[in-house]
Amino acid sequence: MPDVPDVTLEGLYGQMVLDHCRNPRNNVPLDAPDVEAEEFNPFCGDRVIYQLKLDQWGRVSGASARSEGCSIIRASASMMAELSTGRTLPELQGLSDSVRGMMQGRGIGDRPAADLGDLNALQAVRQYPVRIKCALLPWTALEVGVEMFLARQG
């Protein structure tokens, strides 16, 4: 009999993930956002729209993430929106790097590691390779949105 490692549900659908999924934070659309990006995965219909308002010092004063799809994308988007407020865009990029690093089991790149907070609850997704893309789709929206904003600023 082939030796297949067992995968249990422990962790993946923990209380933290289900709580964010049932009660998504910061999912109200923003008026006139400074940063905005939408990502879609046609394979499964997962969709996320991410928006940010920045204050005069370039810190996030308001964040919104609206998502459709499975529990993992919804939890990930909610956590991302919650952790966005009060950070600068480079800090958000650092956070995104850390999340990618956690999911893909690699180093966190050049930027300083960020405190992942609730996002640590998504660590279990690593054991489900096909679901990693669900967890990362909101972060792709963040990266694309921030890059587009920074490009516009020159």
Next chain:
Amino acid sequence: MTTGSSGAITPVVGPGVDVETVRTDFPVLHQMVNGKPLVYLDNASTSQKPQAVIDTLVQYYTMDNSNVHRGVHTLSQRATDHYEEARAKVRRFINAEADEEIIYVRGTTEGINLVAQTFGRQNVGEGDEIIVTAMEHHSNIVPWQILCQERGAHLKVIPITDSGELVMEEYERLLGPRTKLVSIVHQSNALGTVNPAKQITDMAHGLGVPVLVDGAQSAPHMTVDVQDLGCDFFVFSGHKLYGPTGIGVLYGRADLLNAMPPYQGGGEMIKSVTFEKTIYNDLPHKFEAGTPDIAGAIGLGTAIDYISNLGMSNIYNYERELLEYGTQRLSAIEGLQIIGTAREKAGVLSFVMEGIHPHDIGTILDTEGIAVRTGHHCAQPVMDRYEIPATARASLALYNTREEIDALVKGIDRTIEVFGRGL
């Protein structure tokens, strides 16, 4: 197998399939996945292989491996014999008139592309129309879109009802003087609907329009008789029919195949080549350029032997009964909706659950050792029709059991337990 009173060997199928015996023929089924016995319900994606098919591949590569139709040496002759014997098995399996009407391809997708690129290019011009259904797999949409784009032709789509049946009055309306081909799925992979292929063909032939039937899902699960259907082309894949991957079949009526230009150029498909002129080979070799999947073809022949021995009508009846049981069990689950409830339906249970995304269902079922497909099943227009992003799909094969349906129901209950209702 058992020895009957006459001393002849007869298959132990009787009125149905002896599923316990059948299961012993499929080694892959006997393993634990995530600590649970594997329940393989993803047969519409690909089926598992009986030991006989696996042994055929091993035997071929161990003893007979050689190129076909090329050498005078013994191994080449042996390989060629087996390869052509398999073609004859395919011919008998779908009741084609002649072996030369059986073209080996990589699978259903390549079969359809072949027809689009040869028959299609030859016969479809500006303003012409090709008819498909709203429940096609992408492989029976995109090749025609490419052709239509190239030729300025139009793709017409027969709509479906809420239960997943074709609206035949609409089909009748769509058929017209500009229709150059009707290309329809025999059995929908996403809904399970079995379409009235014979009626569709008769109606098209009334206007002299040829018909292609995509049999990827039907050929493994029901008796197919291309002469009775009357279709002009029929395509299916080996890997969904308990055979190897990488091999499939295009059946075409000889007169149409003869009139069609070749698909790919190369070895095997020629009679003679000079830099000035090439004379193409006869059927079926004209459409089989290059060294084919010899082992795959021979393995497909063994797979056909295997299911023919069980009897296609036995298999159909067995799976039909299992489908009814599954439909009944799943329908009883609160908050679960089966997508595709056609009267004529084969072993597909596509479903959605209130507030729980199919991917979450699939992941939780996997932890219970249950393999289902989740997603759009390469049929995005079907998903759009029902305004859903995806479904979870359990698809049946001759080795599935009622106990496995029970395990599926238990897995779904576990999903509800994890997520709660109306998340």
